[in-house]
Each structure stands twice: as C-alpha cells, then as structure tokens.
Amino acid sequence: MIAKVVSKNFDIPNAHTLEIARANGRYASLEKLFCLSPDETICEIERSGLRGKGGGGALTGEKWRLIPPQSSKPVYLVVNADEGEPGTFKDRQILEFDPHLLIEGIICASYAINAHHAYVYIRGEYVFWMNRLQQAIDEAYAAGLLGNSVFGRDFSLHVTIHKGAGAYICGEKTALLESLEGKRGHPRLKPKGKEPEWFFGNPTVVNNVETIASVPFIIREGYASYRAYGTEQSPGxxxxxxxxxxxxxxxxxxxxxxxxxxxxxxxxxxxxxxxxxxxxxxxxxxxxxxxxxxxxxxxxxxxxxxxxxxxxxxxxxxxxxESVSIPEAMKNLFAFYHHESCGQCTPCREGTGWVDRILAKILAGKGSKEDYQTILDAVDTMNGKTICVFAPSVAFIAQSYLKKFREEFEALIK
Amino acid sequence: MSRFGFNWENEEKFDALLERYPDKQSLMLPALWMVQYQEGWISLDAIRFIAKKLERTPMEVYSVASFYTMFQLQPVGKYHIQLCRTLSCMLCGSKNIQEYLQYKLGIKVGETTPDRQFTLSLVECLGSCGTAPCMRLNDTYIENLTPEKIDEILDGLCHDR
The missing domain is CATH 3.10.20.600 (Ubiquitin-like (UB roll))
Structure with a gap:
C-alpha cells in the first residue's frame, strides 16, 4: 500500500543534511533537468498529470504554462508552506525530514518557468521547520546548488523564506501573495480568463510544498514512472x-x-x-x-x-x-472558521459567527425549533456570494453535517 | 517621532532583506517579526517606526499587524503557552489539557499571571493533528500532551516564581 516517491528518505537518519541527502539521491535530477529545455520540462510535468497537493488538485503543468515564456518582467515561484487546514500535517514532514527534496523541486520548477527568485511562505508557527529549511538552503548555497550559477550552469536562483503570522486564509494563494506584498491576507477577485498569479504585477506561480517535492521524481524517472502510481485521472x-x-x-x-x-x-x-x-x-x-x-x-x-x-x-x-457529538465537532470547526474568516466579505464574516453562536446556543440546551433551518438559510447566504472559496466550503460542510446527522441536532433541540 | 529603534542585528537583517524583494513593502511582516522578537510585543511606538522605515502610514502598518493573530499588540508573559483547540486536538483531549493548564497556572485562557511569567492562549490548528494534543511554548512545539508532560516541562522552566 505504502509508496515511496516523496517520502523515500523520511526514515533515513539525518537525511536533512546535504551530505546524507546527496548520498540518497537528492539533486540527482539536476543533471537531466539541464539537458531539457524549460518547455520540455513543463511537457514532462504535463504528461505526468501531476496535480496540486494543497487542496485544489489543479494540474501543475497547466499552471506553469500560464507564465509567458518570454516574459519581459521577472517571474517568481512562490511555495505555499502555510499549512493550516485542520487535519493537515504533511508539508512539515517534507520540511523536517527532506528539505533538500523541496529545494531540488524548487530548482526544477524555477528552471521550467524561468524564475530566478523563489519564496517559501511558511506559517509563522513552524519555527523549527523554517530553521530546518534555512539550514538546508544555506548548505545548498555553499555547495553551488543555489545562487548565481546553479549546479555550475548559466542559471541563477535565489530562495527566500517568508514567515507568515498566523492567518489561515493566507494558505489561499492570492491571500498569500497579498501577505507576501506586506498587506492583510485578503484574497483577490478571480480573473475572468486563465492567467498566472501576480506578485507586485509580475507573473508568478504558487505551488504547494508537496507538489514541488513531487517534481524531482518526475524529472529523474520520467513521467511514465510517476503515472505507474495512482489512477488514470489522479496519477501519482x-x-x-x-x-x-x-x-x-x-x-x-x-x-x-x-x-x-x-x-x-x-x-x-x-x-x-x-x-x-x-x-x-x-x-x-x-x-x-x-x-x-x-x-x-x-x-x-x-x-x-x-x-x-x-x-x-x-x-x-x-x-x-461513535463517542463524538457531531454538533460539538461542528461547533469546534465553526469557531475556527469564524476566527479565520478574513473579514473582507460580509456574508462570510457575519455568517460564520452567526452559525457559531447558534451552535453554541443549541449545545447549551437553549436551541429552538427554527435553529436548524436558520443555519441552513445562513449558509445559503454565504454560498457563491463571496470573493474566495472559504465561504462556499463552509456552507457545504455545514449542510453535510446538518443533513447527515439531523437526528443529533434534533435530539439537542427538543 | 518614535523612540523605538532596531538593534544593530535587526538593522543588518532588515538591510539584507531589502535586496531580496522587488518592493520594500514586502518587508512589512519581517519587520513586525523583528520588533516582536526584540521587544516581546509590538507597541504603537514601534508601529510608527516601521511605518517610517517602509514609507507607509502608521495606520496601514497597524491594520496589517492587527490582522495577524501571532502579532502581539499587548505585552505577554515571558512564556506564552498556545494550546491548539481545533478538531483533531479536541478529539484527543485538548479540553482536559486546557483545564489542567488553567488549574496549574491559576489563570484562565487569555490571561497572564500577575508575575508576568505565563500567558495562556487558545489557538487554531497548529498542524500537529497526528501528535495531538499539542501546544506551543513560545516557539517550541510540545506534542502528545499529558498532564505529566506539562508538569515535567513547566516545572523545568527557568522563571522567577
């Protein structure tokens, strides 16, 4: 059942150091990478069917294609390490056990989109993991794997860690970019057509840590080896x-x-x-x-x-x-969503708090018969009427809890 | 005029970071972090200092600082305990841990001990769901929490009690 594509070195002691990492295959993809053109690199990723691992599952190759190949403006790669989705604790494993895999992936991705500076936006709480990665970055600079001439080639690349400060919404890529630009983490309006992201008006790709960490395997072993895992539509x-x-x-x-x-x-x-x-x-x-x-x-x-x-x-x-009270679990999550709503759109800012308060009332035994319907109405107002997908997601989850466990809510209300 | 200023170490760090971004404004979060590590919290005086450095208005800096949960706009204790309250930690007993911490420290969530040694906060998902319950003691993660583990760690701290 277990596969070893990204996690191959996780159990090797000290694989976070450059010496051990290199002895275990890290940076082996670079030789092949620099034989490919950037376009061929993107083709390889497209053929692999690699999908974003941060939650959305968008095709990575498609995202990279949105960067104009002859951009007159500088291009940036931003790695999203703002891991904050409750129940998610995977990116930190990569940062802790195999940070050089991430750096190797950053080199591959930057080469493909012609970026010369990459930012890794790490959630502010992950201080240990930030230090781990910084150590690895320093080692990579010293070994000539980063800097003005990556791997001795005519390609320069700098990597900078940017520390977040405890806002869940900054995991949303456009909020992350706003935050990286020094502003409040407010998601941006979606453009009509397909276009890249923008960092100070420069074309930018935002990819999750695990997505980037999956790239070296594909470059090294070829897209077909990656597709050997998984299903036709969800390869890898x-x-x-x-x-x-x-x-x-x-x-x-x-x-x-x-x-x-x-x-x-x-x-x-x-x-x-x-x-x-x-x-x-x-x-x-x-x-x-x-x-x-x-x-x-x-x-x-x-x-x-x-x-x-x-x-x-x-x-x-x-x-x-079976010991869990579903209304209580839902209340726990709504307190989270209420706290983490960025406050930009009224339906989300007010709706999350409203539902949170109704749930508190129900759990305190003070619920009334209308409450069940009021929550459904409130989340209906949140769905499809906001800038980002935060509110629609919250609406869908509320509906699923209420409909699938209706009897638990009714038992508390009677 | 602000009386606050970076120490030389932060001055150097700030200047080095300027090279790494296409626009100075990106240094907003890094600068706020430098202040917080230097002072323990971010005062209005420090906000005026950052505003001047980044050529923004103090209100703009304040609006950013107040958006992010981790920036402390009030002083906190020497040891800031941040206990995760979100679902996986709750399923693994974070409420008991919360009660134990309140009992042990003699304060409620959101409070600081009168001797300013400890502040207790509840925070949202720390990304330690597989090793729940979890808290941060300043910048250090402490996972798989039990009352015994809390005793061991808090009793071993260097404080003026």
Whole structure:
C-alpha cells in the first residue's frame, strides 16, 4: 500500500543534511533537468498529470504554462508552506525530514518557468521547520546548488523564506501573495480568463510544498514512472495525514486510488478505544463529512470522493468514533472558521459567527425549533456570494453535517 | 517621532532583506517579526517606526499587524503557552489539557499571571493533528500532551516564581 516517491528518505537518519541527502539521491535530477529545455520540462510535468497537493488538485503543468515564456518582467515561484487546514500535517514532514527534496523541486520548477527568485511562505508557527529549511538552503548555497550559477550552469536562483503570522486564509494563494506584498491576507477577485498569479504585477506561480517535492521524481524517472502510481485521472501519490480516533495516526504516502477502509483499518490499526467508526472528514476540515456507512467503496482519489459528495482536499483525514457529538465537532470547526474568516466579505464574516453562536446556543440546551433551518438559510447566504472559496466550503460542510446527522441536532433541540 | 529603534542585528537583517524583494513593502511582516522578537510585543511606538522605515502610514502598518493573530499588540508573559483547540486536538483531549493548564497556572485562557511569567492562549490548528494534543511554548512545539508532560516541562522552566 505504502509508496515511496516523496517520502523515500523520511526514515533515513539525518537525511536533512546535504551530505546524507546527496548520498540518497537528492539533486540527482539536476543533471537531466539541464539537458531539457524549460518547455520540455513543463511537457514532462504535463504528461505526468501531476496535480496540486494543497487542496485544489489543479494540474501543475497547466499552471506553469500560464507564465509567458518570454516574459519581459521577472517571474517568481512562490511555495505555499502555510499549512493550516485542520487535519493537515504533511508539508512539515517534507520540511523536517527532506528539505533538500523541496529545494531540488524548487530548482526544477524555477528552471521550467524561468524564475530566478523563489519564496517559501511558511506559517509563522513552524519555527523549527523554517530553521530546518534555512539550514538546508544555506548548505545548498555553499555547495553551488543555489545562487548565481546553479549546479555550475548559466542559471541563477535565489530562495527566500517568508514567515507568515498566523492567518489561515493566507494558505489561499492570492491571500498569500497579498501577505507576501506586506498587506492583510485578503484574497483577490478571480480573473475572468486563465492567467498566472501576480506578485507586485509580475507573473508568478504558487505551488504547494508537496507538489514541488513531487517534481524531482518526475524529472529523474520520467513521467511514465510517476503515472505507474495512482489512477488514470489522479496519477501519482499523495501524503495522507490521518488523525483523530485511530490507533496509529500519522502521515502515509499512498498511491491515489487506495481504499479508504484499508488505510483506516490496516495502516492506522483501526479505531481508537475499539469503538465503532462514526464519521470521517476526508480532506482537511473544509470538505463534506462522510458517515461510516458511506465509506465502504471509497478510494482515495479526486474522482471517487467527488462522486461521493465530498473532496480529497489536502488528504488530511480526521476520524471520528461513535463517542463524538457531531454538533460539538461542528461547533469546534465553526469557531475556527469564524476566527479565520478574513473579514473582507460580509456574508462570510457575519455568517460564520452567526452559525457559531447558534451552535453554541443549541449545545447549551437553549436551541429552538427554527435553529436548524436558520443555519441552513445562513449558509445559503454565504454560498457563491463571496470573493474566495472559504465561504462556499463552509456552507457545504455545514449542510453535510446538518443533513447527515439531523437526528443529533434534533435530539439537542427538543 | 518614535523612540523605538532596531538593534544593530535587526538593522543588518532588515538591510539584507531589502535586496531580496522587488518592493520594500514586502518587508512589512519581517519587520513586525523583528520588533516582536526584540521587544516581546509590538507597541504603537514601534508601529510608527516601521511605518517610517517602509514609507507607509502608521495606520496601514497597524491594520496589517492587527490582522495577524501571532502579532502581539499587548505585552505577554515571558512564556506564552498556545494550546491548539481545533478538531483533531479536541478529539484527543485538548479540553482536559486546557483545564489542567488553567488549574496549574491559576489563570484562565487569555490571561497572564500577575508575575508576568505565563500567558495562556487558545489557538487554531497548529498542524500537529497526528501528535495531538499539542501546544506551543513560545516557539517550541510540545506534542502528545499529558498532564505529566506539562508538569515535567513547566516545572523545568527557568522563571522567577
């Protein structure tokens, strides 16, 4: 079940140091990379079908293609390490155990889009991981793997770590760029057509840490080796983080298409306390919840989860056993969303707080019959009426909790 | 005029960072961090200082500083305990940990001990869901929390109690 594409060096002691990293295959893709043209590099990624691992699952090659090949303006690569989606703790494994893999990926991606400066935006809390990466960056500079002549070639690349400051919304790529520009993390309006992101008006690609860390394997082994994992539409592997009520929580690298049930009951040792499973939130907290009776045929890929009315998201699965009160879990998450709404759009800023307060009232035993419908109405007002996808996601999750566990809410309201 | 100023180390750091961004404005978050590490918190005086350095208005700097949870616009204790309250930590018992911390420190969430040694905050998902419950003690993650572990760590700290 376990795959070793990104996580290959995770168990090797001191693989975060350049010496051990190189002895275990890091930077081996560069020889091949510099034999390819930037266009051929993008082609390789397109053929691999690599999809973004930060939650959206967009095609990485398609994103890179949006950068004008002969841009007169400087091009930037921004790596999104603002890992904050509840239930998600995978990027930190890469930063901790194999930071050179990320740097190698940054070199490949920057070469493909002709960027000469890359920023890694890391959430402010991850101080240990920031230091880990900075150490690796310093080593890479000293070894000539970064700087004015990368790997002895006529290609310059600088990498700068940018420290976030505790705003969940900055994981949204346009909010991240606003933050990188020194502003409040307010998402930007989506453009009408397809275009790159913009950093101070310069064309920019924003990719998740794990996405970038998947690139060296594809360059080194070829796109077909990557496609050997996973399914036709979701090729490759992903780092799945499993938390909550399982006996062996943790991060496991799995090919897309792996059975969810096998992951929970075989890899993770089953449900903690030998209780029954009640529900699973499959892709970070911002996706619809699944009842225990819905997971039998679920495989971990974008298509299957979508067909089951949820989403693969970040691959961070939160497992809830039968002891959990669903209204209480929902209240916990709504306190989160209320705190983290950036405040830019009224339906989101007010709606999250409103639902949070109603849930508090219901849990305190003061709920009234109308409350159930009021929450549905409130989230309906949030859906599709805001700048970013935060509010629609919150609306969908609220509907799924309310509809799939209606009896639990009604039991509290009577 | 602000009385606040960077120490020489931060002055050097600031100048080095200027080279690494296409626009000075990107130094907003780095500068706020430098202030916070230098002073422990970010005063209005320091905000005026940053505004001058970045050629923005103090209000603009303040609006950014107040947006981000990790920037402290009030002084906090020498040790800032930030306990994760979000779902995976809750499922693994963060509420008990919260009660234990409140009992042990004699303060409630959001408060600082009268001797200014400890501040207790609840924070949102720290990304330690697989090793829950989790808290940060200043910049250090402490995971798989139990009351015994908290005793061990807090009792070993150097403080003036």
């Amino acid at each position: 592997t992903m780092l799945f983080g499993i938390s909550g009520h399982v006996k062996k929580p943790g991060v496991y690298e799995l090919p897309y298409g792996t059975s969810m049930k096998r992951v929970i009951y075989e890899l993770c040792g089953g449900i903690k306390g030998d209780k029954n499973l009640k529900a699973i939130i499959p892709g970070g907290s911002s996706v619809q919840i699944l009842r225990a009776d819905e997971i039998d045929d679920i495989t971990l890929d974008y298509e299957c989860l979508k067909a089951h009315g949820s989403a693969l998201g970040t691959g961070g699965m939160i497992v809830l056993n």
